[in-house]
Amino acid sequence: MADQPADKKFFENLSGAGKAIGVLTSGGDAQGMNAAVRAVVRMGIYVEAKVYFIYEGYQGMVDGGDNIVEVSWESVSSILQVGGTVIGSARCKEFRTREGRLKAAFNLIQRGITNLCVIGGDGSLTGANLFREEWSGLLEELAQSGKIEEEAVKKYVYLNIVGMVGSIDNDFCGTDMTIGTDSALHRIIEVVDAIMTTAQSHQRTFVLEVMGRHCGYLALVSALACGADWVFIPEYPPEEGWEDQMCVKLSENRARKKRLNIIIVAEGAIDSHNKSITSEKVKDLVVQQLGFDTRVTILGHVQRGGTPSAFDRILASRMGVEAVLALLEATADTPACVVSLSGNQAVRLPLMECVQMTQEVQKAMDERKFCEAVRLRGRSFENNLNTYKLLSHRKPDTELPKDHLSCSTNFNVAVLNVGAPAAGMNAAVRSAVRVGITEGHTMFAVIDGFEGFANGQIKEISWGDVGGWTGQGGSLLGTKRTLPAKYLEKIADQMRTNNINALMVIGGFETCDRIKQSASGTKRRVFIIETMGGYCGYLANMGGLAAGADAAYIFEEKFDIRELQANVEHLTEKMKTSIQRGLVLRNENSNENYTTDFIYQLYSEEGKGVFDCRKNVLGHMQQGGAPSPFDRNFGTKISAKAIQWISKKLRETYRRGKVFANTEDSVCLLGMRRRNLLFQPVVELKDQADFVHRIPKEQWWLKLRPLMKILAKYKTSYDVSDSGQLEHVARHSPKEADTGAI
Numbered sequence: 001m002a003d004q005p006a007d008k009k010f011f012e013n014l015s016g017a018g019k020a021i022g023v024l025t026s027g028g029d030a031q032g033m034n035a036a037v038r039a040v041v042r043m044g045i046y047v048e049a050k051v052y053f054i055y056e057g058y059q060g061m062v063d064g065g066d067n068i069v070e071v072s073w074e075s076v077s078s079i080l081q082v083g084g085t086v087i088g089s090a091r092c093k094e095f096r097t098r099e100g101r102l103k104a105a106f107n108l109i110q111r112g113i114t115n116l117c118v119i120g121g122d123g124s125l126t127g128a129n130l131f132r133e134e135w136s137g138l139l140e141e142l143a144q145s146g147k148i149e150e151e152a153v154k155k156y157v158y159l160n161i162v163g164m165v166g167s168i169d170n171d172f173c174g175t176d177m178t179i180g181t182d183s184a185l186h187r188i189i190e191v192v193d194a195i196m197t198t199a200q201s202h203q204r205t206f207v208l209e210v211m212g213r214h215c216g217y218l219a220l221v222s223a224l225a226c227g228a229d230w231v232f233i234p235e236y237p238p239e240e241g242w243e244d245q246m247c248v249k250l251s252e253n254r255a256r257k258k259r260l261n262i263i264i265v266a267e268g269a270i271d272s273h274n275k276s277i278t279s280e281k282v283k284d285l286v287v288q289q290l291g292f293d294t295r296v297t298i299l300g301h302v303q304r305g306g307t308p309s310a311f312d313r314i315l316a317s318r319m320g321v322e323a324v325l326a327l328l329e330a331t332a333d334t335p336a337c338v339v340s341l342s343g344n345q346a347v348r349l350p351l352m353e354c355v356q357m358t359q360e361v362q363k364a365m366d367e368r369k370f371c372e373a374v375r376l377r378g379r380s381f382e383n384n385l386n387t388y389k390l391l392s393h394r395k396p397d398t399e400l401p402k403d404h405l406s407c408s409t410n411f412n413v414a415v416l417n418v419g420a421p422a423a424g425m426n427a428a429v430r431s432a433v434r435v436g437i438t439e440g441h442t443m444f445a446v447i448d449g450f451e452g453f454a455n456g457q458i459k460e461i462s463w464g465d466v467g468g469w470t471g472q473g474g475s476l477l478g479t480k481r482t483l484p485a486k487y488l489e490k491i492a493d494q495m496r497t498n499n500i501n502a503l504m505v506i507g508g509f510e511t512c513d514r515i516k517q518s519a520s521g522t523k524r525r526v527f528i529i530e531t532m533g534g535y536c537g538y539l540a541n542m543g544g545l546a547a548g549a550d551a552a553y554i555f556e557e558k559f560d561i562r563e564l565q566a567n568v569e570h571l572t573e574k575m576k577t578s579i580q581r582g583l584v585l586r587n588e589n590s591n592e593n594y595t596t597d598f599i600y601q602l603y604s605e606e607g608k609g610v611f612d613c614r615k616n617v618l619g620h621m622q623q624g625g626a627p628s629p630f631d632r633n634f635g636t637k638i639s640a641k642a643i644q645w646i647s648k649k650l651r652e653t654y655r656r657g658k659v660f661a662n663t664e665d666s667v668c669l670l671g672m673r674r675r676n677l678l679f680q681p682v683v684e685l686k687d688q689a690d691f692v693h694r695i696p697k698e699q700w701w702l703k704l705r706p707l708m709k710i711l712a713k714y715k716t717s718y719d720v721s722d723s724g725q726l727e728h729v730a731r732h733s734p735k736e737a738d739t740g741a742i
């Protein structure tokens with residue numbers, strides 16, 4: 001394309017013509033695998049490669065025949081929202097043997113497949129790597145036995161492999177999130193939320209067993225996301241005497257008028273002697289020592305079930321596209337890689353480095369080197385564990401930092417919510433209050449945003465006051481959109497009167513939560529959905545990607561009548577295929593004249609006789625409901641970091657009884673930038689914000705827009721300058737643990 005900048009790399013310059021890609025799912029199934037399969041197929045076909053389903057994992061590859069079939073664009077229609085894997089998964093003993101792999105190689109060669117996308121856990125990926133290493137030897141053997149021509153050995157000399165980790169356990173090193181983990185967390189949190197109401201009514205203790213034979217991620221993050229009283233995970237066995245400590249904690253919580261207790265146990269939880277801690281054992285202990293009415297719930301396969309979350313669909317779609325790019329770019333020297341996400345950035349990592357690191361975690365646990373195991377799991381895991389430790393136990397007053405004559409460590413810190421309520425705000429407040437108290441500060445809560453602050457609605461808030469807040473939607477402190485400008489004097493007065501040294505503001509220009517949009521099976525119908533977000537098109541765009549939309553109109557990317565016409569024509573064409581359903585998203589402020597009604601009428605008129613339309617304005621339901629596990633966890637961790645930063649700043653700028661703040665860096669915004677959490681001075685942000693429309697001038701997710709278009713069969717231009725670099729699995733030192741990662 002003529003207008004492409006020379007320093008950028010655009011994927012349409014890459015061609016898959018003449019290549020054949022096989023895609024398979026192997027090992028345990030996970031929600032989101034289908035989204036990955038769909039993305040591989042569509043991206044593969046988009047670049048003119050042939051794509052083959054390999055049914056039933058490696059078993060299908062070994063058996064060949066109907067198990068390996070070429071697929072079309074439509075073959076993956078309407079699978080994005082389906083849980084599990086439509087191409088089947090299996091464990092295959094034969095593939096572990098050389099004979100089995102020889103058969104598999106033969107079956108692939110028959111169809112000219114030399115590119116494989118493997119979606120599975122560490123076992124499946126290890127197998128894939130071995131297969132790749134043996135490939136040329138297998139071909140020689142096939143040629144010697146006369147099964148294939150010598151020519152074929154030369155022609156198909158390399159096997160390229162790209163892995164995507166599909167595993168609900170999130171047990172694979174090098175990746176922040178594996179496909180399926182977020183959906184499994186959704187399932188767990190749905191159960192915990194449901195259980196909490198009954199536990200509350202009957203003053204019960206619930207012991208909840210979640211999956212994770214070797215990895216405590218699900219248990220740990222669920223515990224963070226529901227504010228559990230106690231969690232048991234394999235990587236962090238409780239200290240000697242934990243039985244008494246746990247019971248003391250449970251009864252203390254009850255004494256604080258908490259009517260229920262939640263204890264989460266990972267399947268593989270162990271004590272410091274490597275003895276397993278089962279949910280039954282925990283229950284018996286609570287009953288014997290405390291006499292509490294205690295019930296056990298074992299979640300089992302429910303965690304693998306249900307529809308994939310928006311996050312998993314987006315993750316898997318991005319990974320699938322990246323996997324095809326990696327295959328197109330692979331050479332004889334590129335090692336087999338896994339594609340994954342780090343922060344919100346796609347990365348490629350050498351498969352075997354990840355597998356080795358994952359195995360090292362197990363080794364460290366077997367050798368009871370638990371600190372090492374936690375460190376090897378990665379910064380994000382370690383950060384989760386540290387945050388959990390920080391928030392679950394209130395240190396006794398004697399252990400809190402105290403005032404010193406020369407250097408005060410105790411300050412008054414206020415927390416307030418501003419803007420529209422967003423799911424996850426309460427988790428953030430809870431975390432701020434508890435971390436603040438642990439840091440030795442006195443915490444204050446401001447009611448009803450800046451307006452409330454101006455009217456003196458501020459009060460001290462304690463550890464117990466925020467108990468149970470993580471799971472609640474909306475803003476318990478109350479929030480208003482009013483900006484402080486009009487009340488500056490009064491707010492300053494309140495700051496003085498209450499001697500507030502620092503203020504933590506939780507809110508945003510506009511709240512962007514994630515949205516789930518399930519497509520319907522109805523025929524010949526186009527759904528036009530209006531999403532919220534003010535001028536920010538994030539919801540429309542990401543909702544579109546998660547739901548497999550045909551178009552998403554947003555303010556950030558101008559559209560005109562030609563674009564609308566092209567979309568209508570595209571949908572008319574689509575109705576001629578077997579996919580007879582359309583989905584169009586429109587951000588509420590995307591265009592003042594091309595309103596949702598206008599678009600609905602235009603599509604209805606132009607689609608007459610071919611499709612009909614329905615429209616739906618999602619409205620405030622998008623802000624309501626219980627926060628997702630991601631929002632709870634993100635709110636909790638980001639807030640903990642913010643308070644730690646505030647504490648550090650206060651200490652640094654404290655002199656002779658006063659805090660000296662400068663405007664350069666004492667007012668910062670904490671947020672995720674690419675791969676890390678960054679504190680950015682608000683003065684700098686001024687240049688990067690569009691104040692009229694209340695959005696950042698640069699929106700990172702805009703680069704994902706072409707993905708939605710490609711997967712909906714539009715020809716488009718996709719900048720891949722950011723992807724493509726093969727990185728290495730980071731081994732971080734313990735000191736790094738509290739930087740960057742979320």
Ligand code: ATP
Binds near residue numbers: 121127
């Ligand atoms: P999960 O995380 O759900 O356990 P996984 O991919 O680790 O998924 P495994 O049962 O370990 O699941 O492996 C799935 C399949 O991958 C095996 O049945 C086997 O066919 C193949 N496989 C695993 N390890 C190897 C290996 N070392 N060599 C060859 N093939 C292997």
